[in-house]
Amino acid sequence: MSRRTRRRLGQAALYTIATVVLLYTLFPFVWAISTSLKSGSAIFDTALIPPDPRWDNYVEVFREQPFGRNILNSVIVAASTVLLSLALGLTAAHALGRVTFRGRALLLVTVLGVSMFPQVAVLSGLFELVRWLGLYNTLPALAFSYLIFTLPFTVWVLTTFVRALPVELEEAAMIDGASSWTVLTRVFLPLLAPAMVTTGLLAFIAAWNEFLFALTFTLTDDRRTVPVAIALISGASAFEVPWGRIMAASVTVTVPLIVLVLVFQRRIAVGLTAGAVKG
Amino acid sequence: MRRSIAAQRRRDAVWFLLPLLVALLIVAGWPLARTIWLSFTDASLAGGAHRFVGLENYAFLIEDPDWWRAVRNTLVFASVSVALETALGLGIALVLDAQIRGRGLLRAAVLVPWAIPTVVSAQLWAWMLHDQYGVINETLLLVGVIEAPRAWLADRTLAMASVIAVDVWKTTPFMVLLLLAALQTVPVDLHEAAQVDGAGAIRRFMVVTLPVIRPALLVAVIFRTLDALRIFDLIYVMVGNASATATMAVYARQHMVDFQDAGYGSAASTLLFAVIALATALFITLGRLTAPPAAR
Structure with missing residues (x-):
């Protein structure tokens, strides 16, 4: 392997790790936002982007307590x-x-x-x-x-x-x-x-x-x-x-x-x- | 003139220190002394008269298998989670220290789990780990890693692994922050010299980087260990008082508050305090402690 390809491979590995780290640290919170915008039975839908985003949960959390x-x-x-x-x-x-x-x-x-x-x-x-x-x-x-x-x-x-x-x-x-x-x-x-x-x-x-x-x-x-x-x-x-x-x-x-x-x-x-x- | 200034300062110092000392006495010294005293009594949390019972509470404690389970859970939790977050924290810190684009974004993202309140982290993960609707089961089923949904928090063997994983997620940023600051003090020319001498990346890390960051690494591990030994909120919110994951702090609070048995709960708390005091003394003698504790 030439020096240049090794260097490129190293860089690619570094960016892959960086992406995984980004996903690991941010996903749970992103998922929380996604869930919070799903109301009713839509909450059991595992789509990342809510198909029908609603504020109901936010309204309820202030109304119910x-x-x-x-x-x-x-x-x-x-x-x-x-x-x-x-x-x-x-x-x-x-x-x-x-x-x-x-x-x-x-x-x-x-x-x-x-x-x-x-x-x-x-x-x-x-x-x-x-x-x-x-x-x-x-x-x-x-x-x-x-x-x-x-x-x-x-x-x-x-x-x-x-x-x-x-x-x-x-x-x-x-x-x-x-x-x-x-x-x-x-x-x-x-x-x-x-x-x-x-x-x-x-x-x-x-x-x-x-x-x-x-x-x-x-x-x-x-x-x-x-x-x-x-x-x-x-x-x-x-x-x-x-x-x-x-x-x-x-x-x-x-x-x-x-x-x-x-x-x-x-x-x-x-x-x-x-x-x-x-x- | 200088002498009189010094004298005036010393007189004023007393008044400047007094409020701190009084505050610490009220919130820490006195309550700790009371807890230790109550551990020798049959006090109830509801109040009322209590009497001295000697070592009775401690005798019951060492005969309760649940207590020993809590001790084991605490040690397993602290050692595994600190080991994992040290390894992961060091890895991430090394990536963040490398010259890559988007480093600022990455550094900010790593701080996010630290910024999220522990109770919120516990709820986020409890939802993701939900046995029926959790995204983790869904994803693992899809990829084919598991064939049937797992009860991550109800299963006795999986529950401990789950809370450790969440703790690692939540506290790795602290490690990254401390280690990154240390990594930035590693002289670049030393690295270059080693590279010229033909040292590979691993050898350079062992010979050049590690000696420089060792003090910071030690301090980070000590603070995290002392913190992990008293873990309460994460476990309590995710799985409650379940004996599979109950740590010494969870056990002590359950007896003290839920069962109103202040005497017995205080005995458990006193033993937890003793364990942590022992660990602290051990660490202080192992290496000089000069760092301030960090906010959780």
Whole structure:
């Protein structure tokens, strides 16, 4: 085989693999869109392009259950979680990234350790706490409990970014008499904005997708968040799972997320890989 | 001047750290301590008085074959799915790193499964794997791979393979992302030099690429393993509490919430925590951990 044909074969193989990868990653979602547009018995038709596309499933998912309310709940919970974890993460990152004190390394490892907690390991303790605080079946219970998985990576990523900032900036400000708080809000905040967008986005996605706490700490349909609502969609009888509606609900909440991720894909890659590459 | 700044900073640092510490104590420290305490009691989730029962819950636990099944399921799930997604993730990352047209599109497409909420992925695949109307049975019948439709999620042996396949689909993007970032730090001239020396593609990968990406590979495998060990939502939504696929987290929640047996469920949770803590300690000693955890 000549060098040229080998090269061509290699290229062909590469493009074939690329196509297979494309199919593998995208097909399930494409299939969900297809199913969501089929109504009635058309749902059992396995044509990829619906012969008679209809919006019925989308209308029904909002009519048969408080799905609009569920979306609003998810937005409220995820946004609150993001704000809380950014506020707590920023102040802590300032201290952890800049000030040397005894036990700092231990503290950072502890924070990282919290991210290893299985959610179910804190479930009964949190449930007790949530009920004791009178927060059972309320959204604050979720926004607050989600800090257990958003805080660790928020603190870690922001600390990494604080360390990368030049020390001279804040020293100049402090010599001019600025307090630590002023330095934090006037000097750090603007410089850390990109990092905060990244971590905020990751925290939003994590909170938006959370299932176990939402399933356990809420009871009524109007307090459910999107993942629980989608998991619990049921038909008139147990044998009649309304797949069309499930797919319509899934597509509705996933499209904005996919758009978000694609728009910010570079930032997300940075957030996920921060530190990992340096090993 | 510098000294006083440092002193002021150290004083302020306490106040800046306090909110974080209080928050972590409330959402993580205290609940974990309570869970461990409850595991030694006969507490019910409904509340009410409970009494100390010592190791009774643990004694019941180690005699329950379903518990040991859950332990085995967890280990099988974590090891097989992490092994598969590492291999697949590395393969895809290498393709994405090559000079091909449409690389941007491919890179974006690979992120899609990661962006889809786990519950949604579970439902998408449950529908595709449906025994009567699923597109997967339909396609496999058409191609002739199978002669009769399979009950992918009801069949005891197929169910585990199915949930692993879905987990691999969902989490491979994370691997790809981490490995791709590492691959881009591999010096090009090193590759060229090796090529000039007549090293083939496989040899170049082993000698040039692998040593550079090894730290990132290790970190990715560790994070995914710790994550896979506590898997709950995917399995719960796809197959519920069925014992063929129930992992330690599924088992613990079922006893804690469905059966309201907070004491017994807490004992199971505590053991899961111990397993993960052990794995974490093992990993930390094996290689220094310096990466932040990623969002799921």
